[in-house]
Amino acid sequence: MNTVTRGFHGRRGGDPDRIPPGQYETSDFPVLSVGPTPRVDTDEWTLAIVNEAGQALTWSWDAFMALPQEHPHVDIHCVTRWSRLDTDWVGVSLDVLLEDVETTAEYALALSHGGYSTDVPLEDLTDGRAWIAHTFDGEPLAPEHGGPARLIVPHLYFWKSAKWVREIRLLHEDDPGFWEQAGYHSYGDPWREQRYQGD
Amino acid sequence: MVAWRPATLVAGRWESDSARTLVLDVPDWPGHRAGQHVDVRLTAEDGYTAERSYSIASAQDGDHIELTVQRVAEGEVSPYLVDVFAPGDRVEVRGPLGGWFVWDAKAPDPVVLVGGGSGIAPLTAMVRERRRVGSPALFRVLYSVRTPQDRLYRGDLGSPSDGGVDLFVAYTRRAPDGATRGPGRLGVAEVNTHGFPADVAPTCYVCGPTGFVETMADALVALGHDPRRVRTERFGSGGGT
Incomplete structure (x- = not known):
């Protein structure tokens, strides 16, 4: 039993099947990032997937936008405790991007403009569970939310959904990213409350 | 799991009409770096819990940490912590958390x-x-x-x-x-x-x-x-x- 806080009643509500433990629902879209927002022009934007042999597949903005687009409708959960339900995105599935990539790697490191990075097991990016998204709620993704394009991996805490993504590097060994080196959990499952190292 | 520790309110201090600093005693507090935060967990009688994150406002000071809470009118937690939470009452905290937004006290840089x-x-x-x-x-x-x-x-x-x-x-x-x-x-x-x-x-x-x-x-x-x-x-x- 936890320590009871005298006189605290709290508010009930929130669907326990959709709001993970320790989270609360918000209708806002708060921002978590560690530095200034990079402004990346789509004329200069590229996305690369680099396999463990160093071979890269690269898309320009136009080539990326010409790929098959999906419309994920997902709940998102930030480690800073907000959850937002029923968000709508448009983007390209990682399954599409990885189709022609030869790899036996088990890990992926997402690298972003601005120096941010985060690591994810490669299998968590496949089977329709991750996208590179460029549109949120019908609008081009704003820079402070990771535009022009960000990774989204909604089944993990949202810091894994790297903003301003420019490269997905495939690796045999796990390589902790920026947040993970700063103390966040290496996997980050919101349903198991894997917020910090050791959780 | 980063451990939750019981924390007892030692004193409250008004900073403004809507913000109050909570001085918490956290036995065996491991110390913190300036800029880090803690998670705070409140548990109601029936076991319902709410958790929030607050920055630590104090320098390192043994088992004491200070959190400043700004009352948010429609908030679930902040009105309680600002207006009801009294000396001797307890919450739980875990931390210190965060390894980036911290100042290194040995750094000479401006x-x-x-x-x-x-x-x-x-x-x-x-x-x-x-x-x-x-x-x-x-x-x-x-x-x-x-x-x-x-x-x-x-x-x-x-x-x-x-x-x-x-x-x-x-x-x-x-x-x-x-x-x-x-x-x-x-x-x-x-x-x-x-x-x-x-x-x-x-x-x-x-x-x-x-x-x-x-x-x-x-x-x-x-x-x-x-x-x-x-x-x-x-x-x-x-x-x-």
């Missing part, structure tokens, strides 16, 4: 701190830790706050005894009587005047609501600061309950 509203709390921890360790690092603090009544840590932040710490307060809604600066938002020119120039390579820390942090971080970059030396912490508008 420091620019830019705080908006209650975002001044972790920056105040840095000023207090500097004082505690007797650091010679030069600090310049820019504090954006609505009115003189909303200003936190009066008499402490900007104390004349803190040699080497300059404080500039920008009132955005209402300035004190007789002030030469009328109310208005912090602008690039003021960040330039009251911060350090980019060529002395200060470490910059910006904390506050999302829009404020976006604007200030952009201003620092526009003034030539290396984005890697601009560390930010944002409160989403939905995150401050």
Whole structure:
């Protein structure tokens, strides 16, 4: 039993099947990032997937936008405790991007403009569970939310959904990213409350 | 699992009409670095829990930590912590948390701190830790706050005894009587005047609501600061309950 806080009643509500433990629902879209927002022009934007042999597949903005687009409708959960339900995105599935990539790697490191990075097991990016998204709620993704394009991996805490993504590097060994080196959990499952190292 | 520890309120201190500093006793507190935060868990009689994150506002001080809570009218947790939570009452905390938005008390580099509203709390921890360790690092603090009544840590932040710490307060809604600066938002020119120039390579820390942090971080970059030396912490508008 936890320590009871005298006189605290709290508010009930929130669907326990959709709001993970320790989270609360918000209708806002708060921002978590560690530095200034990079402004990346789509004329200069590229996305690369680099396999463990160093071979890269690269898309320009136009080539990326010409790929098959999906419309994920997902709940998102930030480690800073907000959850937002029923968000709508448009983007390209990682399954599409990885189709022609030869790899036996088990890990992926997402690298972003601005120096941010985060690591994810490669299998968590496949089977329709991750996208590179460029549109949120019908609008081009704003820079402070990771535009022009960000990774989204909604089944993990949202810091894994790297903003301003420019490269997905495939690796045999796990390589902790920026947040993970700063103390966040290496996997980050919101349903198991894997917020910090050791959780 | 990072362990939850019981924490008992030792004292409360009003910082403004709507903000109260909680002095918590946390047995076996491992110590913290200035800028870090804690998770706070409140448990109702029936086992219902709510968790929130708060920045630590105090320097290292044995088993005591101080959190400043701003009351959010529709909030679930903050009205309780500001208005009801009394000495002897208990919550649980875990931490310290966060390894990036921290000031290294051994670092000699000049420091620019830019705080908006209650975002001044972790920056105040840095000023207090500097004082505690007797650091010679030069600090310049820019504090954006609505009115003189909303200003936190009066008499402490900007104390004349803190040699080497300059404080500039920008009132955005209402300035004190007789002030030469009328109310208005912090602008690039003021960040330039009251911060350090980019060529002395200060470490910059910006904390506050999302829009404020976006604007200030952009201003620092526009003034030539290396984005890697601009560390930010944002409160989403939905995150401050």
